[in-house]
Amino acid sequence: MSTEILFLSHRIPFPPNRGDKIRSHHILRRLARMAPVHVGCFADDHADLAEEVELASLAHSYYLARRTKPLVLAGFQALKQGKPISLTAFRDASMANYVREKLASGRIGTIYVFSSQMGQYVPDDFAGRVIMDFVDVDSAKFDAYAEKSRGPMGWVNGREGRLLAAEEARLAARADFNLLISRAEADLFAQRLGALARQVRIEVLGNGIDSEYFDPLQVGPECQMATMPGPRLIFTGQMDYQPNVAAAIRAARHILPQVRERHPGATFHIVGRSPTDAVKALSHVAGVHVWGRVDDIRPWLKAADMALVPLDIARGVQNKVLEAMAMELPVVLTSAAANGINAVAGHHFAVADSDEALIALVNNLADKPQAGKAMGIDARRLVVERASWQSTLAPLADMLSAPPRKWRDAA
Structure with a gap:
């Protein structure tokens, strides 16, 4: 089976200067030491675009999309399509084309999806391994926002939490591994999945720290x-x-x-x-x-x-x-x-x-x-x-060697 990896992230993993980028940065570097990695990700601003040289030095191939869609437009699209705003905000035709081209090459054996926003790019007929890194339970965050919000924003956050929960369940059923950042998040995720939690694989992949740098x-x-x-x-x-x-x-x-x-x-x-x-x-x-x-x-x-x-x-x-x-x-x-x-x-x-x-x-x-x-x-x-990052990311090696779920189900 092909061993190359397609890594999809809602933000460019450079520089590692905020929570999600720190995690995606270290995971991407670890994966790149295991196999050739192709990267599809988004840039929020010109500072992100300036990091393209770092991405190019690490990735076997990449597509960096500038995210320019206004949130209001994403909101209207989400209402029309009955989808979470989080998904329509990160829907990009060129990104979808890049994913299709990479998968059509037949070289991709694993898709590593960083954050639920990027799960929409994984086709149902992909026969390889899918690792879904939710990091934490986004839908629960919006539920909490809804409880603290008043007026229209309470409705918007409640809708986002409800629709994201359905998307999280869909992605969990599709993936070989569902990763959460802590045991508490993993337990919360399983609780919100209900009976489906018994049919999917939920694992904890924690965050690390570069203690030599932070000294x-x-x-x-x-x-x-x-x-x-x-x-x-x-x-x-x-x-x-x-x-x-x-x-x-x-x-x-x-x-x-x-x-x-x-x-x-x-x-x-x-x-x-x-x-x-x-x-x-x-x-x-x-x-x-x-x-x-x-x-x-x-x-x-x-x-x-x-x-x-x-x-x-x-x-x-x-x-x-x-x-x-x-x-x-x-x-x-x-x-x-x-x-x-x-x-x-x-x-x-x-x-x-x-x-x-x-x-x-x-x-x-x-x-x-x-x-x-x-x-x-x-x-x-x-x-x-x-x-340390070395210890927290050690389980990735076993995940990349496990047979894809579709092969296991067919056995």
Whole structure:
């Protein structure tokens, strides 16, 4: 059987500077060491297009599509076709042609689908192996959005969650392997599939961390931030992503003011690309600094005294948490943000869900900096020993050697 791989991703896996790109980047590199890989993916902007040279150096062949379809148009198409907006937003005729051409060559033995948006490109008659990497349960995320939304957006998010759940079930039935980022996500996925879960194969493929890169000994602290009073709290991430926006607002408006009553010098630093107007407005709150995009997140983590991650909605494993742990930062986070990280609360990080409890944890670590330092050291040790990309992606070799489901069913 052919051994070449077709890798389909909703975003170009370069550079590895946000959660989904970090995962897809490392998976693509691992697959490319096993067999020739052909890549179909999308670019969101000119910065993505500038990464084409990196893609060309790794892929045996590739098609990089510029995603220009306005969300409003995708929404109208979705309503007309009865499909999720997530699918119509990533529907591209040229991408479909590229997939058909690659499959027609007869050299593709495995299709690796990264994210449910790209499952629409897998034809029903493909006889090879299909690995469906959902990462996390997107439909559950939109269900959570619907619960928190009012008016028309509540209906839109509810519809998206319902239709995505049906698409996830269709893809799960089609795939040889269905991958989720953590045991909690895998269990949630199985629960939402119902009886179908007994007929499909659901596996956990976790995220890793490059602990040699995220090493506090490799960088110095960012100068502007390091000269500010402390304790210095940091939140990192893509700052036009709704859960990150909500978490930053929560920290700046509800947690930091209470911390500053006890520690007047406390500052909160929001570091990440594409801050929304709501995030930028937080710079007017006393002690809050919005830095936007930075070339290297490590000096900013090195300059911080602790990471504060008060996410209400979090799917899968939070790379921002792993990165902070690898940099020996004590992390105060919600149970949602701790999901999927095999660590001990109170030892490797501090977990609480209410504002009052999060404030108490931050104040406690600020009062006892040596305890925070010890927590950070234990956190890095855990990451180095248990969360390397080499160990987390090891199961891919067995998946690529397993006979395709269609062959097994025919046997």
